[in-house]
Amino acid sequence: MGRTTATKITYATLSGEGLDEVHAALDAEIERAPESFGRECAMIIGGDWVAAQEQFEDRSPVDDRIVLGRFQS
Secondary structure (H helix, E strand, O other): OOOOOOOOOOOOOOOOOOHHHHHHHHHHHHHHHHHHOOEEEOEEEOOEEEOOOOEEEEEOOOOOOOEEEEEEO
């Protein structure tokens, strides 16, 4: 069997030109995304980073073992 290429659908408003670059950039960001998983995100109030007394975890809807981040309540 021959190799088939999957069509990638993105939110790019291009007429077909430059899609290879868009897909390459998207693939690179997807590969780097796990580096940010699990981080605590503070709020910015008046230009200052502020932590609340309580936080909550947001988990991946695909795999609930993956903590995407910890956010302020």
